[in-house]
Amino acid sequence: AQKVTQAQTEISVVEKEDVTLDCVYETRDTTYYLFWYKQPPSGELVFLIRRNSFDEQNEISGRYSWNFQKSTSSFNFTITASQVVDSAVYFCALSTGGFKTIFGAGTRLFVKA
Amino acid sequence: SAVISQKPSRDICQRGTSLTIQCQVDSQVTMMFWYRQQPGQSLTLIATANQGSEATYESGFVIDKFPISRPNLTFSTLTVSNMSPEDSSIYLCSVIDTGELFFGEGSRLTVL
Numbered sequence: 487a488q489k490v491t492q493a494q495t496e497i498s499v500v501e502k503e504d505v506t507l508d509c510v511y512e513t514r515d516t517t518y519y520l521f522w523y524k525q526p527p528s529g530e531l532v533f534l535i536r537r538n539s540f541d542e543q544n545e546i547s548g549r550y551s552w553n554f555q556k557s558t559s560s561f562n563f564t565i566t567a568s569q570v571v572d573s574a575v576y577f578c579a580l581s582t583g584g585f586k587t588i589f590g591a592g593t594r595l596f597v598k599a
Numbered sequence: 600s601a602v603i604s605q606k607p608s609r610d611i612c613q614r615g616t617s618l619t620i621q622c623q624v625d626s627q628v629t630m631m632f633w634y635r636q637q638p639g640q641s642l643t644l645i646a647t648a649n650q651g652s653e654a655t656y657e658s659g660f661v662i663d664k665f666p667i668s669r670p671n672l673t674f675s676t677l678t679v680s681n682m683s684p685e686d687s688s689i690y691l692c693s694v695i696d697t698g699e700l701f702f703g704e705g706s707r708l709t710v711l
Contacts, residue, residue: 519698521700529689529704529705529707530702530704530705531691531702531705533699533700533701533702536698536699536700538698577641577642579700581700585630585632585695585700586632586644586647587632587644587693587700588644589641589642589643590641591640591641592641
């Protein structure tokens with residue numbers, strides 16, 4: 487069975503702090519994709535990153551970075567020097583054969599000025 | 600990247616009525632998906648809609664309640680039938696394009 491766990495329901499930080507959002511997944515498939523999405527208060531879903539199961543390289547994009555570790559089935563997301571505009575709900579998602587995608591429960595991030 | 604348009608963007612509906620949501624994609628895609636996001640919750644897959652075949656529903660969702668049409672490779676509809684307040688949600692259409700999952704902006708339904 488496929489599963490995505492985002493154990494952190496809510497995180498609150500002060501602007502300029504670094505924050506890491508955790509994502510642990512379960513799947514028996516050897517080929518799969520992992521995603522992160524941002525859902526700001528306005529409600530739309532913003533695609534952040536996709537990573538396939540054969541690419542364990544970490545990725546950095548500006549203030550965002552992702553740490554993919556197959557050994558621990560984790561795909562964690564770090565925001566460096568957080569800003570108020572980073573306040574949103576962040577979803578981790580897993581897509582396997584057939585391209586069905588399941589989402590974690592989401593982590594609500596509050597960044598205070 | 601695929602661009603997805605959904606209509607309506609929001610609606611207020613009366614209990615017992617039905618509403619059809621349209622999803623239009625700017626390119627041909629094999630697989631389209633419908634998700635529901637209840638207030639404060641994550642996204643839950645309702646069904647997968649492939650052109651030329653019946654939609655495949657996830658556990659907890661049935662065709663009588665959520666009939667889906669997929670007449671061609673760029674269009675799909677989801678109907679929410681006999682609505683109750685528990686159906687108040689955002690309904691999202693999504694597609695896979697070049698390995699990415701793209702979402703429409705969602706249709707926010709409120710059932711009174």
